[in-house]
Structure formats: C-alpha cells, structure tokens
Amino acid sequence: MSTQVKKPATAEIDRETRLRLYQLMVELRDFEQRAYELFLENLVRGTSHLALGQEAISAGYAVAMRPDDYTFCTYRGHGHTLARGASMAGAFAELMGRGNGMLHGKGGSMHLTDVKHGAMGSYAIVGAHLPIAAGAAWSAQVRKSGQVAVCFFGDGTTNIGAFHEALNLAVVWKLPVVFVCENNGYMEYTPIESVTAVKHPAADRAAAYGLEPILVDGNDADIMYETAQTTIAKARSGAGPSLVEALTYRHGGHSRADPGKYRPDAELREWLAKDPIKRYRERLVANRVPEAELAGIETRAQEKVDEATEEARNGAPARVDAIERQVWSDGSARWRN
Amino acid sequence: MSTQVKKPATAEIDRETRLRLYQLMVELRDFEQRAYELFLENLVRGTSHLALGQEAISAGYAVAMRPDDYTFCTYRGHGHTLARGASMAGAFAELMGRGNGMLHGKGGSMHLTDVKHGAMGSYAIVGAHLPIAAGAAWSAQVRKSGQVAVCFFGDGTTNIGAFHEALNLAVVWKLPVVFVCENNGYMEYTPIESVTAVKHPAADRAAAYGLEPILVDGNDADIMYETAQTTIAKARSGAGPSLVEALTYRHGGHSRADPGKYRPDAELREWLAKDPIKRYRERLVANRVPEAELAGIETRAQEKVDEATEEARNGAPARVDAIERQVWSDGSARWRN
C-alpha cells in the first residue's frame, strides 16, 4: 500500500477564517489543559479522554460546518462538542458531576451532547456512532434539508465491524456524511500498526467502499479546513460520503489514568514539534498577523476558560431526583402502571 | 473498480483427480435434487437451502484439502459438509428430523456438522463463522499442526461487520485460513449489487486487508481446484490467509419457500448454460474420458443417494429425551443442583 499524504494546493483562506481557526484551537487546548488541572485537583468524576494535540481536526471541521450540520464524536469528544458552540461551563460541570452540567451529571465526560448546536452526542463504545451518523445523514437526505453529518473516530475504530457496515451503507445510499478518522497512532496503549492489516487504517480501505483515499496532515489547520470544505461540499451536493484519514497525535495518555509511557520518547518529541497550534501561530505570524492580535486571542481564550471553570465550580452537585427522570419522553422512568 | 476474473493457466490436473471432482459434483447434485424431492414429498422438516449449481466450489476445495483440514460453511452447507466425507444418510435423516440424523434432529438442515471429517459446522447467522474459522486457524497455527481452515460464505455476507473483523485479524495474525466467497449474485431475494458499494463484494475489498484480489469462475471445477491448491498451500506454508471470490449461481430459490421469481429469465438461462457439471462433463469427454466411465460414475452416485435416502427414511423420529441432553459436556442440560 502506498497511499500518499495529500497536500492540497492551499487555496487562499481568508484572514478572518484563519483567526477563527486559531481562536478555536486555542480555546480547545485551554479547555483540555484546564480539565487536566481539575482532574489533578480531584474534581473530575470518572474518566476523561483529552484530545490535546488533535485540535486542528475539530477546529477545521467545525469552522467549515453549517450551524445545522451534525457532529458525531467519541468519548474523546470535548473538543468536537465545544467547537460546535456548546457551553464550556456546561462541559466542565459535567466532568465534575454537577447539576449545572451539560447533561445534569447523567452522562459524564464521555457523553457530551448539545443537540441545539448540532453536537449529536459523544459515543463511548467504539464504532457505534458511525452507523448512527449515517442514519442522521439518511434523515437529512430524505428530508432534503441539505444538512451534512460529520463523524469523528479513531484509528482503532477502523477494525470494528460497525465501521465496515456504516461505510458500505453510506456509499450505497449516497448519504451526506463525512467520516473522519483521527489517526493518532494508538488504540488505548497498543500501536495501531500492530493490529491492522494495512498501513493507513482508513485511507487504505477507502477503495473497499468505492471511495477515493484521502490521507491528510491532521495537525495542519488549513489543510483540515480545506479538507472539511471539499468533503462537506461533496456531501451537501448529493455526491455522497467521504472517508478522511487525518494523521495526528495525542500529547497525553489515552485517558486520565494513563501516563502514556508506552510511547517512544523520540516519537513524542517529534509530534510535539508538530503541535498544530504552535505551527499555526508561526504561519499566522509569517503571514503578517500582528503578535498582539494573537496574544489577544490567547488572553480571551484563557478568560473564557477561567469564567467557565468558575461557573462550573459554583454548581451544586447533580440532583438525585434526576435518576428517575428522562428514561422516556414523558420525562419519567416508569416501567409499570 | 476493475478487478479481472482470473483464468489461471490450467496446470495439468491428473485424470484421477478430475474424475474425483466430477464424481463429487454429481453426488452433491444428486443429493440436493433428492433433498428437493423429499421436500415435495413433505418429508423435510423446517427450511433448507440448496446449493444446486454451486457444486464446483465445494468439490474443488474438498478434493484439495487434507483430511484433517477444517471446513466452515453456512446454512447452504449440505454440499460442503458431504464433500468432506460426511454421511449422506445422516444428512437426509437430519433434514427429515430423524433420530438417525447427523445431529439426531437437534440441528436440522442449516447446521450440518461432522467434526470427525473436519466439517466444523454450518452456521446460520450471516458472518458469524468467519471469525470462528479464523479461531480454528489460530489454534492450528499455535499447535503447529499444519492444518488449514477453509471458510465458505455468500456475497451478501461481505457487508456484515464480522467479515471485516475476521479478515483483519486473520491477516494481522497471519492465520492459515482461506476465505471463499461464493458470489451467486443474490442475498435472499435482493441482488447483491443493489446493496454493495463495490462491484466485486469480496475481491474489491481484498486490498483493504493487504490481500491480493482473487476473482475466479466458480463454475469451473478445474479452476476451483487450482485456486484451492494455491490458497491452501499458501496458508499451510505460513504465508497467511487468502480471500477468494468465486462467481457462481444457484439454480433454485434462496430456500425451499422461494421460487426465485425475482431473477430475470435471461440471466437464469445464461447461468444454466454454465452449469458446472454439464461443462465439466463436456470437458472430460473432450479429454477422451469414455462416456461409459462417466455414466458409471453417475449411476453409482444415484445408487449412493438412493441407499442413503432409504436409510434415512427408515430412521425413527428423533428421540424426545435428546431435548435435555448435550447442553453441557457431561451430556446433561442441568442448570441447577
């Protein structure tokens, strides 16, 4: 297999969009850093999976999406959910098991969802959300709404059956869905290449669904933005799904419990050097964006995260009566009369 | 996609092997015909799925296999099971729900199994047996037994998740297993191309597992035998799995209840003309095998089927006490003390 990493001829991306991309990446980064600090403070309940280092993908897509498009993501979904406009305070509070959490404490870090912003859920069982995203796209198709579903998942997810079923169905039904594989090189603690029959777990399988292989640098916000634009436009035009493989790396371990020691030092160093935010900042500066403007973005992001943290911290614990609520649409949990 | 049907340079296949292939195909054909007649006589309990027209595949592989190799097949598995040497009477009796059935009436037509002949079971839920066959191959690998597992399944099966998981695992672990897709053009009543993203449901996906596409004429016994030889030899040598797509056609409907009316007349005619047994007979005659020798094979096959039918008919109904037997290895069905 010799699928090549695509370097799309970087079309002109306007200044405003670029600053928006930068701002979003910085916000997501700061959010995740803060989440980590809160964990160290012992304020985060349950597990959490940070996407530090993977921000270019969530930002690139979110900026290219229409407000009514759908995002489906995984337990590693803080960034994807926030990028659609969900409340940071709601996310922090959910991590902390508070009543003012986005899900009132009922979901936790792995299930952040904000339907009114098109964030259709974070799914914690590998592969499940690919068919579900296809279903949302089917709905958009028959409702002729012009909406597109974008579905993010990891490299490890390409080896589960649901991946295969979803890709095939999406192509056969020509659904407006974009599947984005965030290849960060690892499942939990196991390198993806040790358990995968091909080198590029998504791109090398595109042809199995009659799709063109799309392998891109997932740490380059411009490339991600352009890839998002073309794949979303294709879906919106009725030309069917795409499967994108974005190469990236998580700076930390798989989850809060994992120091990530299984990763070779050199590899980690190499990828830290390719940090999408650092690179993008340098590019912006090289493109004559004034330092002060970037610093302003950075300060505002910190402030936003600080405020959100404060709001979350002030929340009361989740309300115990929520336990027997919202199993059913009538708000109840009644299984008997 | 433009995977081409392979025409392997037909190496010399010796006369004896060819007669064995012919004999086996005729026996399987006669068995299935008889099964159909017994159904019309209202003697077959439950459903049954005949493989009339697909005999070259089962015969080609069975003749190439070592006696201790493993066969895994589907509900359309009479032929594959018998080809390994299982008792015809046992098979007929199982279809008839008799106590002298191969499974004493407990499995029925869809589950024919004869472990002592390497027929490791007929599986009736689409896709399930692909991972199981991989498991048998894993066992052979670590036991260093030199055995190979051959797993037969239909075109429709390529769209289910278990297919994907099994193929990937088999390649990653380099297992001695051969996956053989019998592409007969249909799921139950639905044409495979209407629900599949690629033209050749197995061959066009081989590359997704780092495998070479192998697309062959499944109605040519010589080609199937040669394909079996190469793929089994590859597996046995430690070079890992193969994925074969054999093009074929079932002469009848999906199951006993199905007259197969959804198939265009012309298509049916075309494939009946490509009947593997008719073609092979002509080739043998052209290769100077005397008519009388072939007629002798045909007569003996009929006699074998007649005798087996008689034996099956004479069986008593399944024994009711078998119901509470063989849930567990101690022979019992006890869940309590």
Place this chain on the structure above:
Amino acid sequence: MAELSFREAVAAGIAQEMERDPLVYFIGEDVAAAGGVFKATVGLFERFGPDRVRDTPISEQAIIGAAMGAAMTGLRPIAEIMFSDFLATCWDMIANQIAKTRYMTDGQVSLPLVIRTANGGGTRFGAQHSQSLENWAMAVPGLKVVAASNPADAKGLLAAAIRDPDPVIVFEQKSLYGIKGEVPDGEHVEPLGVAKVVRDGKDCTIVALAAMVPKAIEAAEQLSADGIEATIVDLRSLVPLDTQTILREVKKTGRLFTVEENPRLCGWGAEIASLAADEAFDDLDGPIIRITTPHVPLPAADVLEDAAMPSAQRIVDTVRKSM
C-alpha cells in the same frame, strides 16, 4: 371488521401509519420489492415507493444505527430485523445506544423508532432462528417491548408503537403469522402498556404472551371440563408492564401461572413471579408456577421442538397437578 391474517395485519398497521405520517420510513433486508421473507410487508413498496420502503445490505448494525440516527433527527423509522435471533448482531446498537441515549443526555435526544422482528419457535428453524427473546429487551432500561397474540393487536399495537415517542421493539411471533382474526376497520390503535383479560375464571390466573395466549386458552377449555376455571391475562406489553391488571387478577384467584415460550432462566415470567411474590404475597394460596421451554437451545426436529415448547397439554397437566 375484516378478517386478516396476522401478517396482513402487520402490513396494514405499517401502511396506516405511513399514510398518516410522511415521516415514517421503513427499512430492512428484502423488505421492499420482495415484501419481506415472512410476507408481512407485502404491498408497502408498491404503495409508498423506494424512498420510504428501502432494502438494506445484510448489516444489522447499520440498519439499527441508521434508524437511531434518523430518529434523533426528525424521522420516525421502522427497522425490520428479520429474525429476533439476529438482534444479537446489533445488540450494542439496541441495548447500549438506543436504550440509553435519551437518559444519558437527560432528554436532549428523542428516539421515536420501532424495531420489528420475527420471534419464536414452532417452525423447525433450529436454535439460531427460533428464540423467544422478549426478555432480552425487557431487561434493558429504555426499551419498550410489545408482543401481540392476534391480528387485531398486531395492527393496533404496531400502530401505537410507531406513534410512540420512545423506542419500541415489536416481537411478532412467527408461529402466528398465518392465523386469521377480525381486525377493526378504519384507523386502529391499541394503547401500549395495557394487558387484556381474555378469559375470566375464579380458580387461577394464567399470564401469557403472544403465541402462548392461544395455547393458554386451549388449556383453559380443557381445565374447565375438569371444573378448574382459569383467568387468562394476555400481557401484550412487557414494558410498560400493566402490573395493576396482573396483581388484581392474581389477588382474585390466589394462584399464578406463567406460560413463557422462552427458556426458563430470567424469562419475563420470573419478573412477574417476583412481582406477585412481593406485592400479592398475602393473597397467594399456593406456589407460583412457571411453564417455560426448558433451559436449552431450541432443537430443530418437529417432534423435539413440539415437546420442548409449552403446549396446551403441558399447561393443563401442570395446573391440574398443582391445584
């Protein structure tokens, strides 16, 4: 009233709702031009066209996942899983995704969808095509579970399931597809969660579901000849469960029997028995007895299958012996 077979009633129920609500869509394997392998959806494709009645690949996870994604974004999908046994191939989608998402998002997501599936034994299909799996679904919080015993309910409960704002699994007993019965003309909807007393007797209460209801009725006629009068409750819905009707009838007669097609352990009857042993304890006059398939996979041969599943005779013998 028209006389319809159970399978015709199923098609009629779907047609009624597709006619009424343009957001109802129907997908499954071989369901469109072929009309379903049990011929329970004949005519829908012709009537509603290839957009609303669609064939799928053999991809149960994709079928159910697609239904879920569609339901959360505005459609009211019906997905067919050909045999209930195949629910196992998409159980994650059903038990972990569909059942839990509304709850985990504290009500942000609604999932008005229906999964229809052919269930149960008696057709000599063997252990992988004959299970009665209502208890699998009942055990999962977040799923409603329905099973009809006659054509009128087949239509009415299915229609209600399609209108219901929550996910409902509708089990259709294969052994009932051919039976005929009167189905009310015009729009017909039966509420979910209401059991029906189909026979009134003072001596014992027999609770049954789907194909076990006609068997219980047959048994009750025989018992009546012996002077034992049985009340029969047709559960119709396992979730929501009509505990009021069950408890009322058990208290009246003082005796409870369940007739379950499923193998014994953790069958729905266990739940009913535990309910009665708690909330009707003081009114019980004798042991609660469950009549089930033994705890074995279902064998294929006709004589074996018939002997394994609860029969009218077994019900009669069991009740008689213990009264």
Place this chain on the structure above:
Amino acid sequence: MAELSFREAVAAGIAQEMERDPLVYFIGEDVAAAGGVFKATVGLFERFGPDRVRDTPISEQAIIGAAMGAAMTGLRPIAEIMFSDFLATCWDMIANQIAKTRYMTDGQVSLPLVIRTANGGGTRFGAQHSQSLENWAMAVPGLKVVAASNPADAKGLLAAAIRDPDPVIVFEQKSLYGIKGEVPDGEHVEPLGVAKVVRDGKDCTIVALAAMVPKAIEAAEQLSADGIEATIVDLRSLVPLDTQTILREVKKTGRLFTVEENPRLCGWGAEIASLAADEAFDDLDGPIIRITTPHVPLPAADVLEDAAMPSAQRIVDTVRKSM
C-alpha cells in the same frame, strides 16, 4: 495465605492455569505488554510470551469468534472483553454461536473457553461502561456464569472456569478490583455451582452476588444491632445455580431478599424469587423483596451513581421496613 488484591488474584488465577496447561491461551485488547486496562493481567505477557498472551484489534466479534474456533479445535482460550457492556458488540458470537453449538451438534463440539469481563458500576464511567449484565448471560442456555465477591474466589472460580469443559463467562466487578483479601497459597480452585453461606442468621435470607455481598454483610451488621439476624448467601455462580443452598436457607428463615446491582427487570433475583415462590412457598413467612438498581441506565455523576446502586443503607432500610 497471601494477601492479594482482587486484580492480582485474577492474574494469579490465569497464571496458575497457564502454567499447568500449555493449551491455555489468553487474548484481548491491550492485555499483553500493557497488562490490561484494569491491570488485572499484569505480568502474564512477560511470563508466558507473545504467543500465549496476545493483543487483538478492537474487534470484539473476532476476539470471541477466535476463542470459539480455537476451543473447538483443541485450545483452551481465555478471551477478555474489556467492559461487560461491550459483550453487546459480540453478543451473537456468545449467545447464538458459543452457547448453542454443542447442543445443535448433539455433543460433537466442545467449547472449553472462558470470557472474562469487567462488570458493574461505582466507578463513574456512565451508562455504557457500568452495567451489571450477569442476567444477560444467565438468560442464555449453554453459558455458565460466575461472579466472585472476593480475591480468593476471584482466583479459585476463574481457575475452575478455565478447567471447565464448557463455556464460562466470568464477570469481574470493577468496584472490587482494588479490594484485598487472603488467597490460599499454592494451587487454588473453587468448584463452580456452589453458593456459600457467608453469614448465618435466623430471621431472613439475603441472596447477593459479587460487589453486593460486602454491601449485604455491612447491612447485616447494622441489622444485627436492631436484633434482626440475616443469613447471607453469596451466590458465586448463576449457572449452574446452587438451588439447594438457596432453598435450604430460605426455608430456614422464611424470608427472602435479593440484592442485585442490575436494573430491576429480569435480573437474576427475579429467577431466584420465582424459584422460591414455587419451591419454598409453604415456608415463606412474608413477601419476597428485591433490592436492585432502579430500572434505569446508570448515571455518571458520583452522587447519582451512589444513589442509584443498592447501598448497605438501602438494604437495611428495606429489610427493617418489611420485617
């Protein structure tokens, strides 16, 4: 006797059997060099090497299918499914293939395999990573089902499961992995299908499993202060089920309570209740009461999760109120 944590006892059980029998192989996700995400298999890779301790892709169907194929051809595989919730992704393999194949082939195929899986709540993982699913397995004929409440049993029951000639699902309660206890030195094997009376009391019988056993014991101490003496039965095995011990203890005390971590409907306690309501009916002095998680998916936040799962306090309150 050595003091081991539950997770160490699991690793010790696997090591003991891999040492004894070269046909025992172990596969799963992140189980080899990483030692498992719950660190319950630390050291096995180093000791037995990459052939016998193998990482798999995230392919639960392939993992379980591979275990089945290997078991039917001479190995004794152990497969890990990381969280029991993921059993749903390979439920067809377990419930339809593994459970039924011996029966359908009338004994031609033997399946000596073990599926180990981390089960249950209390770790704030949310509804898709916290279920107690023993009842899913109990409901399927052909599966043996085991769950330990302490390190000694974790080792002994696992060892027995590995030696058992039939498929066994071993549920390991996540909330117990950290607890410590004495484990007998040397070879340690506990028979399957034998419940244990861990406390003897004359007033009522509390039947519990896995993490609910320590909670029941804690409750019993409190009840004792009030003058209520409870017998506690640690089930240990759901299939085979030690009905003799259960019925004997229920008959002695006349009262039965179950403590189940699972949501209510069709939990294993329903089966126990129906058993007692049938076979111990004449000895019952009061209603059978089940203490379970309410019939909801498990919420994530600590306060919610703690309030949803049965606690010692809830057991005390329930028993006290009804005695």
